Amino acid sequence: MKYLITGGAGFIGSNYVHRLLERGEDVIVYDNLSRAGAPRNVDWLRQTHGADSFQLAQADIRDAASLASAARDVEVIVHLAGQVAVTTSVTDPREDFEINALGTFNVIEAARLSGRDPIVIYASTNKVYGGMEDVALAEDATRWRYANLKHGCPESQPLDFHSPYGCSKGTGDQYARDYARIYGLRSVVLRQSCIYGPRQFGVEDQGWLAWFIIAAVTGRPITIYGDGKQVRDVLHVDDLLDAYDAAIKRIDVVAGKVYNLGGGPENVISVYAEFFPMLEKLLGRKIPVARDDWRPGDQHVFYADIRAAESALGWWPQIGVEKGIQKLFDWVMKNREMF
Template identity: 30%
Template structure:
């Protein structure tokens, strides 16, 4: 198939692109490199149909692209993804995540292209149910990032109901693995591993009792890709996660293996914290036969090996 992948030079986008190419698809990547990095796709860049450095808010660019190429699916991963940035500068996040998604939807509507929209587990309200968060769980936009994603989700689903356009909203839980940034904008696993390898203290925001459901990036990419291939999820919201959660305290100890190398610091955005994140992925299993394959221990090992070999310390 002909596939447009926005945000394809990002951490998750890279793995999605690699999987799509392995499946024999023709892939075009559109990325403004605000979060992504061109070196992320260096190993398979030659196999792409094109790598376009551009903005999803550039309507002229999108019109030209969609008129020239008959796409079958648009995997829309391009977005502002940092919660703190959205609190400091909500306009940029809204424009990228909500308005940018609208521009993508308009082109897909005109050319009848399926849309796979990457949302986030950060849209959910806190959950104490040990069965985990289902797609019916209440939402709570605790940050402009979550609010922008919810607004975009509603637009994506409205195009399914109003126009019959095949669309799906996917909500992966906290994804980690190789190629994730190891600095301030990275994920907790990558940051903790880098600090451990560098002999530094692992800093935990708040009490560290908050839990995360950590999904390895290859499992996430498999979920993203399958959501595009299947008609069973059209018009649906679908979760993906490991199905088990771990407190940030326990995660730090698993990685550092030494409690003396862990400290607690004041939370920088406690109002947007979700105390418990545990995914129920029954719907993904039922509709597309997806379930995660990589355990947390194995995923951490693979991520640590990548950080070592990439000389990121």
């Protein structure tokens, strides 16, 4: 099949392009190469698969004409391009809107107008659920947890687009869903949690697990905000890509639907109290950190109820927290010159 991967030079995108090329698929990488790691990922893909193994469309998703041209004869569009940091969205909400909301509209319009009835996978976010202030929490020795949501946050949780980032991603989320209802677009919305893995050039504001590993390995200063017991479910990128493949294979069942994709309650870790002892063991030394107050919008807890995805996709995470962290740590150590 012929695939168009927006943001195909990013962390998730380059991993998926790599997988697709290994399978012999025809791939267009659509990316403006604005993120620091993107040119490195393009070089890696070319070195691994050959200079002519894929088509690179260096363009922006805000450019509707370029996007329509790239999408005109593809069978699958995986929309990963976006502005990814909550803090950046607060600083520059207009650009965040134009990239995430308008950019996603451009993607699904390009799909609709192509006449090829392509499958569209939209990478949404758990941030569409907002702060979930109505959900009771309980505090344990090393983590916060939901008091009553045994399986985590379900897709039925009311939407609350907190922060400009939440608003812009939520806009795309609902447009992608509604285009399936109104126009019959074969789209599926995947609300992703804390994805991590190789080729993730994490920074403090985005990609926290990778950022902490990179900072610890390279000796950069680390700040822990809040009490360090904030909990997230983490999902290795290989497991995420398995879900993409399953959604494409089962599009007749999942089109127009919304699914949480995260590690779920079995792959939960607190960002400091539980993660840093693991990281210090891998590194073989203590890691100095600074402490600061909670940041606005920083949830005490998020982990996703992923049972709907399990049922519809026949999918469940296969890479546990410790194994996944070990794999990412090994990749950072092997490639520390890139950081």
